[in-house]
Amino acid sequence: MKKFSLEEVKDLDLTREIDQLKKTFFKNSTAVMDHAVLFEYEPKEMVLTLGTELDHIYFILKGRAKIYMVHENGKRSLVQFIHGADMIGELSLLEVEKQTKDIMAVDKLTCLAIPIAIAKTILLHDNLFMNDLSKYLAQKLLLRVNHFANGQNYELKYRLATYILEVEVNGMYVEKKTETAEFLGVSYRHLFHTLTLFQQEGLLLKKGKHFLINKPALKTLEIKNFF
Amino acid sequence: MKKFSLEEVKDLDLTREIDQLKKTFFKNSTAVMDHAVLFEYEPKEMVLTLGTELDHIYFILKGRAKIYMVHENGKRSLVQFIHGADMIGELSLLEVEKQTKDIMAVDKLTCLAIPIAIAKTILLHDNLFMNDLSKYLAQKLLLRVNHFANGQNYELKYRLATYILEVEVNGMYVEKKTETAEFLGVSYRHLFHTLTLFQQEGLLLKKGKHFLINKPALKTLEIKNFF
DNA sequence: ATATTAATAGGAGATATATCCTATTTTGAG
DNA sequence: CTCAAAATAGGATATATCTCCTATTAATAT
Structure with a gap:
């Protein structure tokens, strides 16, 4: 995993993705960008492992990752693929997840990361962000339920x-x-x-x-x- | 289905549940209570059928209901049981669901209902509500994913x-x-x-x-x- | 009260999917 | 360039679960 500051972005060709983020999630909270850093993971690198305490919330700029649920019996199931414009750590931000899941990069994965503390003080008080976040969660919920219910029925x-x-x-x-x-x-x-x-x-x-x-x-x- | 105004509540013994709602979801938006009505469904009565356009968002006060997904092939799967403090119509409120699912009352079911238009103008701008809503959705997401992933693995x-x-x-x-x-x-x-x-x-x-x-x-x- | 619908109970048989192997080929790391 | 680790390929067998029946009993509505 490599870290970059936002200033180093130009060479990485991510300006478009970052602008997109500013226009959606951060429309009213551009202040968080002052604390943002970039994390870059290699293919198959673990982004998070079961039970890690998260100190950042991530927004995927490029690449894909897999979220796994690890079961008691050692097996694991792929919960979902995540990619551009997806978040990692929203459940920790909202303090509803006891332990993070396993997340593994599929391709080279680049994320914009905001310290959780900053996110809590700024984003959670930004009503526009909260609307976006709710929509995001609602869509995730629908997608997941659809996916699994289909798996059960077809x-x-x-x-x-x-x-x-x-x-x-x-x-x-x-x-x-x-x-x-x-x-x-x-x-x-x-x-x-x-x-x-x-x-x-x-x-x-x-x-x-x-x-x-x-x-x-x-x-x-x-x-x-x-x- | 019977409708009641909030004034008729005393006989229904729902004051505790309603107070609870005011203290959580409506802490900052007691104004919505002026537009609230009560809906009461009989056991096995359909609360919503596939594709209905929702004009209210419901908060369950008492009783249980089942949410079904109806599949193309005619089969249906129970997506979840919902009960006290659960919401119905949050996905419509956020405008992420194309068509509502089938919802059927299990026991006698009593809900507090807020017109969607009111909810959109008041609740979506209430940051405290949005925080609660996000948490609620995040918890639902975790619960559903857990449930289905378990079903797939055990x-x-x-x-x-x-x-x-x-x-x-x-x-x-x-x-x-x-x-x-x-x-x-x-x-x-x-x-x-x-x-x-x-x-x-x-x-x-x-x-x-x-x-x-x-x-x-x-x-x-x-x-x-x-x- | 009576008729209808839902819940309980279970036999028989089919099948979608899993588990456990073994090989070969491809990919990636050093 | 070489070796180890994934991915591809598939045989054989087991089994968890489904479908389709048929009764009986309990619940509900008229």
Whole structure:
């Protein structure tokens, strides 16, 4: 993990993302920017580990990260992917989370970090920020509930078809299969089994390491309102 | 559904619950009380049906309700039970929900209702309320994610044991089995199968329609941090 | 009171998904 | 460039859970 001051930003090509932040979350609280620093994590680096006490709240500027819940029995589940404009530590800011979850960078991850103490004294008293924060939390809530409820109600083939249609790039499904399995909450083995079925049924065609997708066929399995 | 004005409250024995509301959510916005009315629903009455446009935001004073997500395929999943001090319509207030979910009263349900327009002009500008609302949403988020992630990671017997220990009254498990099945997100049939296993293993003993629980034995299956 | 609906109870069978292996290939670190 | 760690690939088997039945009993509404 590397730290940068905001002055060093120019070379990092993050001015657009930071301007965006100022215009949304910090519209009325530009003062917090005086205390902001940048944190940069390497792919697969742990951003937080279970139970850490947070001293900053993060706003993701670039890159993606995974939030895991670690279970008693040693297993863990991917709770969500987070990325641009997502926050880390909002639950700590509001003092509702006993222990932080595991968070791991996926790509190179750059965050703007505000000391929690500053956030508490400035942001929590900024009504515009609180409105944004509430909306943000409400959206998260809807998304998560949708995601899990779908997982409970549709078997993998429907979720997988929907997911592939969502992340497809130029008619190709190029995501890492390990990541897909985690996101959909199934074992890697089972994902593979279903992928093989999809090939047999002509929904997918393997091209090297990736898959060419049969969009119309996949559409027949698609779940509406999944995302 | 019956409507009451706030003046009729005395006979309903809700003064304590309303005082509580004033002290928390409305601490700084007692003005909204001038526009508040009371809605009372009968057991099993639908409070909202899918896609209704909400004109009030509700605060539950008494009773319980179930929130369902209705899926494309006709199935539905219980998203959560809500009860005293829970809100209905917060997502509409924040304008993040396209369509409301199905909500059904379980017992007799009494809510204090504030017109959405009033809530938007008063509550959304009340920083204390916004803080409470954010905390409320953050807690909901944690609870839901926990619940579903647990469901994904532990098989029924662990969740059931944990649930029974949570809702047990004087050493008896008296909940309706249909409700338990919905809450734990499994088929009624499978719940029953597991209940039978529990009896064979001496974790439960049927007493009429209810079950006498073997606490120490159930404890061995309990999931920590489930609720 | 009577009719209807919901809850309880459980048999039989199917299946979606997990667990546990073993190999090969690819990627990343030093 | 080399080695270790992930990712990909898939066989075999087990099982948690579902679906589809059929009764019986309890609750609720007319």
